[in-house]
Amino acid sequence: MRQVAVIDIGKTNAKLLLVDLSSGVETTVARRANQVCTDGPYPSFDIEGLWTFLLAALTDLAQSQKVDAISITTHGAAAVLVDGTGNLVLPMLDYEHSGPDETAAEYDALRPTFASSGTPRLPGGLNLGAQLFWQSRRFPDAFAQTRHILTYPQYWAYRLTGVAASEATSLGCHTDLWQPYEGVFSPMVNALGWAPLFPPVRPAGAVLGPVLPEIAKATGLPPTTPVLCGIHDSNASLVPWLAKPGARAVMSSGTWMIVMALGGERGALDPARDVLVNVNALGAPVPTARFMAGREFDEITRGQSVAPSTAAEDAVLAGQIMALPSLHPGTGPFPGQSFAWAPVEPVDPAHRVAAASFYVALMGSACLSLIGAAGEIVVEGPLAGNLAFARMLATAAGRPVLRAGQGAGTGLGAAMLAGPVLAARDTPDRVLPETDGLLTAYVREWLTRVGKRAAPYAM
Numbered sequence: 195m196r197q198v199a200v201i202d203i204g205k206t207n208a209k210l211l212l213v214d215l216s217s218g219v220e221t222t223v224a225r226r227a228n229q230v231c232t233d234g235p236y237p238s239f240d241i242e243g244l245w246t247f248l249l250a251a252l253t254d255l256a257q258s259q260k261v262d263a264i265s266i267t268t269h270g271a272a273a274v275l276v277d278g279t280g281n282l283v284l285p286m287l288d289y290e291h292s293g294p295d296e297t298a299a300e301y302d303a304l305r306p307t308f309a310s311s312g313t314p315r316l317p318g319g320l321n322l323g324a325q326l327f328w329q330s331r332r333f334p335d336a337f338a339q340t341r342h343i344l345t346y347p348q349y350w351a352y353r354l355t356g357v358a359a360s361e362a363t364s365l366g367c368h369t370d371l372w373q374p375y376e377g378v379f380s381p382m383v384n385a386l387g388w389a390p391l392f393p394p395v396r397p398a399g400a401v402l403g404p405v406l407p408e409i410a411k412a413t414g415l416p417p418t419t420p421v422l423c424g425i426h427d428s429n430a431s432l433v434p435w436l437a438k439p440g441a442r443a444v445m446s447s448g449t450w451m452i453v454m455a456l457g458g459e460r461g462a463l464d465p466a467r468d469v470l471v472n473v474n475a476l477g478a479p480v481p482t483a484r485f486m487a488g489r490e491f492d493e494i495t496r497g498q499s500v501a502p503s504t505a506a507e508d509a510v511l512a513g514q515i516m517a518l519p520s521l522h523p524g525t526g527p528f529p530g531q532s533f534a535w536a537p538v539e540p541v542d543p544a545h546r547v548a549a550a551s552f553y554v555a556l557m558g559s560a561c562l563s564l565i566g567a568a569g570e571i572v573v574e575g576p577l578a579g580n581l582a583f584a585r586m587l588a589t590a591a592g593r594p595v596l597r598a599g600q601g602a603g604t605g606l607g608a609a610m611l612a613g614p615v616l617a618a619r620d621t622p623d624r625v626l627p628e629t630d631g632l633l634t635a636y637v638r639e640w641l642t643r644v645g646k647r648a649a650p651y652a653m
Contacts, residue, residue: 195262198609199255201248201350203228203268204427205449208244210251212259213609217617220605224251230288235333238285241274245353249412256414264354264405266424267608270367271320272346275329275337280352283339284329289319294328301327305370306380308463312471312479313370317524323370323382330386343391347424354421355403358393363426365395366473374471374479398425398475399611422611425475428452428482431574432474433607434615443567446603447575451487451558454480455567467527469564475611483561485526487554488576493521494550498543502551506544507582510552511632514639515540517553518647527560531647548582555586556640562591571595572622574603584625590637596622 200211200220210223226247229240255261271289276282287293294301295317301324308314319325322345330337344352345364352358365372365379373380383389396402401420404410410417425433431446432454441457454472463469463481472480494517502510509515516536519528540546554577562571571593577583578597588595599622606615628634 195613197260197262198612199223199252199261199264200605200608201264201266201268202427202605202608203244203346203350204604205269208247209605210248210255211605211609212255212261213605215609215613215615218606218615218619220609223255231285234285236285236293237288237291239272239288241282241286248350249409252413252415261415261419263401263420263422263612265422265608265611266347266350267427267430267604268346268350268364268424270346270364270426270428271322271325271369273322273326274344274346274349275340276342276344276349276352277339278341280356283336284333286346287319287325287329289322289325292318293332294319294321294324297328297331298324300331304382304385306373306382308465310373311370311380312366312374312463313368314465314468314470316368321368321370326388327386340391342393343388344393347426348393351402351421351424354405354409356406357402359396359400359402359423360392360394361396361398361423361425362473362477363398363429363475364424366471366479367426367428368470372473374473377473377477396423397477398423398429420612422608425608425611426472427604428454429472429474429480430605430607431603432456432480433610434603434619435572436474436476441567441569442572443562443565443569444572444574444603445558445577447487447573447577449486449488451485451554451561451577453483453485453558453561453565453567455482455562455565456480457568461566464564466529467564468525468529469527469561481565481567483527483564485554485557485561486522487557490521491550491554494553495543495547498547500543500547502544502548502582506542507548508632510540510545510548511636513537514636515545515549516636516640516643517549518640518643519553519557526557527564528557528644528647531644536643551580551582552586552636552640555583556590556637558587559590569593572598574598581625585628586633586637588625588627589630589633592627594627595625597625598622
């Protein structure tokens with residue numbers, strides 16, 4: 195395998211990528227917004243629009259490049275319900291919809307414990323099990339037509355190959371459906387009679403089959419083109435690091451900051467603080483913490499991308515101008531705390547960006563502590579390009595930060611399910627903890643202020 199087409203569907207955007215495994219170079223072939231439709235029974239994703247987009251992008255790619263395989267990575271908290279002919283029995287729910295809260299009390303009485311599932315109770319449809327339960331109760335006749343419950347990457351693999359499969363990284367991302375330490379479905383799945391609806395579990399890198407003949411004809415892809423089972427996007431970011439020795443944390447940044455501990459200390463996790471247990475591509479449990487870093491950063495900076503000067507950073511540090519959690523208090527390591535500025539809200543855009551950079555770094559450091567992470571911290575995605583963030587994170591955590599690239603790492607990780615990168619990868623920029631008094635005093639003051647607030651948490 196050399197050239198892998200990667201279908202990458204995030205919450206905000208959908209992309210087709212081409213990853214060259216001989217060099218590790220990733221190219222965006224096509225991109226479109228991942229639109230939410232509001233004309234159905236509830237907010238849902240435009241599945242047919244995405245399918246039209248993907249077929250067109252694969253057609254264009256096949257005309258100009260050799261495609262050796264297709265891999266798939268998507269956001270979590272998502273599944274598609276199909277009947278025996280592969281048609282949707284219900285639209286694919288947008289997990290931000292509050293509908294599942296209508297059946298929360300009944301669902302809470304059935305869901306497994308955190309100790310069993312590694313899943314905290316999350317709002318709306320962020321627990322996939324809660325989505326399915328609400329759909330089964332709210333639309334029982336349609337739900338009864340379901341032949342397969344397909345986690346999202348595997349839906350696209352099914353659409354391309356006709357082969358139905360389940361996969362552990364998508365089943366294990368805060369769904370209530372999986373027991374990560376045992377590697378089996380949770381008891382709730384059997385209790386609700388859903389077990390027959392989930393196809394056999396296959397590894398993320400398993401080849402489900404070649405593209406269907408009609409897909410090959412429509413796109414010009416070779417009819418033997420293999421399609422891999424697919425992987426949850428945050429776990430795709432882990433793939434390049436799974437074979438490396440030693441403990442480390444991988445911090446995947448985007449709308450969400452997903453902080454995952456590899457080889458850290460297994461300890462008690464607090465589900466009230468937005469921690470969970472993911473499952474990596476090898477099927478192993480991965481303690482994970484989450485925070486809406488990208489969204490809060492954009493809201494704090496008002497979408498401005500001003501690069502702060504050293505003078506602006508020093509002014510924020512010296513004045514101990516800081517953002518305190520959280521703009522989205524239902525998520526992250528400090529639930530229940532309301533966002534505030536201390537001592538004053540900065541007016542200068544560069545100061546706002548500096549303060550926002552420090553804020554998301556300190557929240558990231560809190561996430562690392564909550565999951566027992568050890569070793570170096572690998573940062574991928576947009577925050578990898580933010581040096582102010584990296585300096586504060588290394589200093590607050592007391593460990594080196596590796597700026598692995600502004601790509602989210604999902605495309606490369608998904609492609610590596612088909613085979614290794616043959617070329618040596620560039621050495622990431624390494625940022626070490628600092629002893630500068632302004633930085634260390636800022637960390638201490640931020641932790642003190644957070645600890646004294648209405649919902650205190652010791653770090």
